[in-house]
Amino acid sequence: xxxxxxxxxxxxxxxxxxxxxxxxxxxxxxxxxxxxxxxxxxxxxxxxxxxxxxxxxxxxxxxxxxxxxxxxxxxxxxxxxxxxxxxxxxxxxxxxxxxxxxxxxxxxxxxxxxxxxxxxxxxxxxxxxxxxxxxxxxxxxxxxxxxxxxxxxxxxxxxxxxxxxxxxxxxxxxxxxxxxxxxxxxxxxxxxxxxxxxxxxxxxxxxxxxxxxxxxxxxxxxxxxxxxxxxxxxxxxxxxxxxxxxxxxxxxxxxxxxxxxxxxxxxxxxxxxxxxxx
Numbered sequence: 001x002x003x004x005x006x007x008x009x010x011x012x013x014x015x016x017x018x019x020x021x022x023x024x025x026x027x028x029x030x031x032x033x034x035x036x037x038x039x040x041x042x043x044x045x046x047x048x049x050x051x052x053x054x055x056x057x058x059x060x061x062x063x064x065x066x067x068x069x070x071x072x073x074x075x076x077x078x079x080x081x082x083x084x085x086x087x088x089x090x091x092x093x094x095x096x097x098x099x100x101x102x103x104x105x106x107x108x109x110x111x112x113x114x115x116x117x118x119x120x121x122x123x124x125x126x127x128x129x130x131x132x133x134x135x136x137x138x139x140x141x142x143x144x145x146x147x148x149x150x151x152x153x154x155x156x157x158x159x160x161x162x163x164x165x166x167x168x169x170x171x172x173x174x175x176x177x178x179x180x181x182x183x184x185x186x187x188x189x190x191x192x193x194x195x196x197x198x199x200x201x202x203x204x205x206x207x208x209x210x211x212x213x214x215x216x217x218x219x220x221x222x223x224x225x226x227x228x229x230x231x232x233x234x235x236x237x238x239x240x241x242x243x244x245x246x247x248x249x250x251x252x253x254x255x256x257x258x259x260x261x262x263x264x265x266x267x268x269x270x271x272x273x274x275x276x277x278x
Contacts, residue, residue, distance in 0.1 A: 008094060012087030019096075019137040020044040021084040023232050026066060026102075028077040032273050033232075034059050036195040041085060044134035050096050052085060058098075065100045079104055080233050084137060107234050111155070115240030115249040116229070118169070119154035120218070121145050125167040127190030135192065146170040156229060158242065161190045165215040172231040173197040176224035177258045181210040183224075189215055196230040203265050209258055226250070226259040235270070236263045 012018035022037040038055045045052035052058065062083060080103050088096040123145070131138060149157035149170065158174065159167040168174055168191035175184045182204045185191050204211050221227060227239035227247055238249050238259060250257030253264065 010089045010092055017138040018087030019085055020135055021082055021137050024081045025232050026079050026081050031062055033195055047134055105233055115238035116155040117241040118156050118158045118239055119149040119152040120243055121157045121159050124162045125159035125190040127161040132190045142170045165189050167191050169229050172229040175228050177226040178224050180258055183212045186213040195232055200230055228259050236266055
C-alpha cells in the first residue's frame with residue numbers, strides 16, 4: 001500500500017458509489033479506536049459481499065500509511081484519515097481496494113465553547129433503507145442535506161425519519177439530556193450505529209447517568225436541558241440552537257452539566273487510548 005494508489009475506472013466505487021468508508025481520528029500516538037472502526041466496516045463488507053482484510057492486516061495497512069505520510073509530509077496532529085473499501089469489479093476480476101485520504105479536522109474551539117446550530121431538514125431519513133445500518137460511500141444524500149443546512153445558516157442538519165421521529169445529523173449522532181437522563185434515538189430510527197455513539201452510551205453508564213434509547217418526536221427536543229452531537233472527529237459537540245429555538249450552553253468544565261461531565265470523561269478516554277497506543 002503506497003501513497004500512489006488510485007481507483008480503477010471500472011471499480012464499482014467509481015461507477016456506482018459501491019463501497020464503504022471509515023473516518024479515523026489520528027493522534028500523534030496513532031489511530032484511535034481502530035477495533036470499533038474495523039468491526040463496523042467488516043459488518044458492512046459482509047452485507048455488501050466484499051472482501052475485507054482481517055483486523056490485524058487492516059490495522060497494519062492503516063499504520064503503514066500513517067508512517068509513510070509522516071515521513072513524506074510531517075503532519076500536525078490530530079487529523080482525520082478516511083479509509084475506503086472499494087466495491088471492486090467481480091465481472092472483471094478486480095478485487096476491492098483499500099484507499100486512504102488525509103484531511104484536517106473541520107471543527108473549531110469556538111464551536112465547542114458556544115455550540116453549533118442545527119437545521120431541521122426538509123426531506124426525511126428513510127429508516128427502512130438498507131444503507132442506514134452501514135457506512136456506505138453512497139453519500140450524496142448526506143452531502144446534499146449538509147449543504148441545505150449550511151444554506152440555512154447552520155453547521156449541521158437534523159433528520160427526522162419517515163414517521164416523524166428524530167433520527168440523526170447528516171454526519172453525526174444526536175443526544176439530548178433531560179432531568180439528568182441521557183436520551184438518544186434508537187437504531188430503529190434510521191440512525192447510523194456510530195462508533196462514538198456507542199462510546200458515549202458506555203461512558204454514561206459508567207458514570208451512572210441513566211440512558212434511554214428510543215423513538216422520540218421532534219417536540220421532545222424543545223424540552224431538553226442540553227443537546228449535543230457526536231462523531232469520530234467532533235467527539236462531543238454542544239448544540240446551541242435548532243432552527244430558531246435556542247438552548248443554554250454550560251461553560252466548559254461545569255460539573256452540574258451532564259454534557260460537560262461526559263465531555264471531560266470522553267477526553268480522558270481519548271488521552272488513555274493515546275497513551276496505550278504509544
